[in-house]
């Protein structure tokens with residue numbers, strides 16, 4: 497089947513794959529398979545921008561691969577692969593490093609958060625992380641990128657980089673491709689939709705749920721068993737009020753808004769619909785209902801991930817096959833990019 501529009505997105509193999517990754521990204525990946533040609537990447541080159549234990553990294557690459565498949569991504573109809581097996585990501589990233597401006601990268605909030613007070617000690621890779629992300633997307637001329645809210649700024653940067661390349665090399669683009677509009681790289685559209693684009697920590701409603709939070713109670717991981725999922729929801733921080741009947745009432749109640757958003761996303765509903773049913777209910781009623789729903793949706797995926805992880809050779813062969821197919825799409829685009837820049841091949 498030929499799809500006109502191409503989707504690219506990635507997940508870092510940095511361990512503790514969590515409900516935020518699932519609701520903000522992976523569920524969208526699954527849905528887009530119906531309408532688009534999809535490439536889903538385990539972005540291991542991004543992962544090593546902060547130190548990764550080599551043994552754990554291999555395990556985590558397979559775990560994200562297993563999560564993709566267990567969640568319903570079809571590796572035959574679409575492409576699942578890991579970034580380091582397609583050399584074009586690193587090659588295009590270098591060219592785009594020479595297009596992106598220091599001033600643009602200096603404004604990236606994720607770098608500021610991750611580097612914290614020790615900016616001088618952060619890796620150079622962490623600083624240029626968003627350029628590699630732009631290369632990931634542009635290498636395939638992807639048109640749509642499903643991501644969580646936290647990646648919005650990086651997507652805007654990818655659009656700026658694409659535009660600057662098109663402007664800087666306009667004449668060469670027209671000369672090499674007869675494209676009168678001079679547009680070589682398309683402007684990728686972020687897809688950030690639904691009630692759970694920013695899932696928050698269960699310990700602190702002002703912080704996003706994250707892999708690196710030292711508290712395991714802050715997140716539900718995809719491999720948590722049913723009892724652990726239920727326990728984490730039971731212990732999630734909330735306020736003493738009952739749930740409001742309308743979404744407006746969730747303003748200034750970040751923990752309540754978070755749990756309602758999670759319920760809505762897991763049940764394919766809007767927050768308004770959830771509040772129609774649970775408005776006026778106490779958390780002592782709502783939390784068990786959410787726990788039951790979360791266990792029903794997440795546990796089967798965790799079980800399937802464990803089953804897939806028992807056959808690492810099969811996962812590795814899926815990744816190799818995906819990388820071969822991804823490379824077939826990437827190679828002509830990379831060659832054309834080099835020609836436009838003026839490299840001799």
Ligand code: AQP
Nearest residue numbers: 507508516517520521643644693694695705706707708
């Ligand atoms: N809390 C979240 N809510 C909704 N979406 C989220 N995403 C991440 N956290 C949330 C989305 O998941 C996809 C993969 O992101 P990533 O691999 O960069 O994961 P991360 O959890 O942000 O991982 P880090 O950076 O290794 O860890 P932390 O957060 O601990 O610093 C993306 O589409 C992302 O938007």
